[in-house]
Amino acid sequence: MIATGMTTLKERIAAAMLACVGWCALALQYYLLSGITHEMGLSWGASLLRFLSYFTIQCNVLVALVLSAFALREKHSEWTVHPFERSAIASYIAVVAVVYIASLRDLWEPQGAQWLADVLLHYFMPLAYLAFWLVSMHKAGLRWYDPLLWLIYPLFYLGFVLVHGRWTGFYPYPFVM
Amino acid sequence: MAKLVENAIGVLLVFLAAGYAVLAISRLLARREPV
Numbered sequence: 001m002i003a004t005g006m007t008t009l010k011e012r013i014a015a016a017m018l019a020c021v022g023w024c025a026l027a028l029q030y031y032l033l034s035g036i037t038h039e040m041g042l043s044w045g046a047s048l049l050r051f052l053s054y055f056t057i058q059c060n061v062l063v064a065l066v067l068s069a070f071a072l073r074e075k076h077s078e079w080t081v082h083p084f085e086r087s088a089i090a091s092y093i094a095v096v097a098v099v100y101i102a103s104l105r106d107l108w109e110p111q112g113a114q115w116l117a118d119v120l121l122h123y124f125m126p127l128a129y130l131a132f133w134l135v136s137m138h139k140a141g142l143r144w145y146d147p148l149l150w151l152i153y154p155l156f157y158l159g160f161v162l163v164h165g166r167w168t169g170f171y172p173y174p175f176v177m
Numbered sequence: 178m179a180k181l182v183e184n185a186i187g188v189l190l191v192f193l194a195a196g197y198a199v200l201a202i203s204r205l206l207a208r209r210e211p212v
Contacts, residue, residue, distance in 0.1 A: 088199075
C-alpha cells in the first residue's frame with residue numbers, strides 16, 4: 001500500500017487510535033514521573049519542566065500532535081501541508097528508538113506501569129508512527145538539504161538541556177552531561 | 178567538556194543519518210505517489 005494523496009476514513013481512524021495511545025502513554029509517564037518528583041519536593045512547574053526535558057517525551061508529543069491533526073483535518077486539505085515536518089518527526093522518533101535500544105535500555109529495568117510507558121514511548125509509538133508515515137503520509141517534495149535543516153531542533157534541544165542542567169543539576173541523558 | 182562535544186557530535190551524526198535515511202525512503206516512495 002502507498003500514500004494515495006487522499007486521506008481515507010480508515011487512515012483517519014487509525015491515526016486517531018494511535019494518537020490516543022500516544023497521549024495515554026504520555027499521561028501515564030507524567031503521572032509516574034510526577035510521583036517521583038513530588039517525593040523529591042519539586043514544584044509542579046519544575047516537575048513539568050523535568051518531564052519535558054526528555055527528548056523522548058518531546059518527540060512523542062510531536063508524534064501525538066501530528067497524528068491528532070491527521071485524524072481531525074478536513075479530508076481534502078490534508079495534503080496542502082508540506083511533508084517537511086512529518087518526515088522530520090519520522091527521523092526524530094526513529095532516533096529516539098535507536099538511541100534507546102543502543103545505549104539506554106540497559107541502564108534500568110522498569111517494572112509494571114513504568115515498563116508499559118517505556119514500551120509505548122520507546123518502541124510502540126516510534127514503530128507505529130514510522131509505519132503510518134510510510135503507508136499513509138505524503139512524502140513528495142523533500143529537498144536534499146532538508147535533513148540538514150532538521151538538525152536545528154536537536155541542536156536547540158541540546159542547548160536547552162545544557163542550560164536546564166546547569167540551572168537545576170538535572171541531565172536527562174548520561175551522554176549530555 | 179571534550180567528552181560532551183564528542184557525544185554531541187556523535188548524536189547529531191545519528192540524527193543526520195536518520196534524516197538522510199528518511200529522505201531516501203521518501204524519494205523512493207514519492208515516485209509512486211500521485212502529483
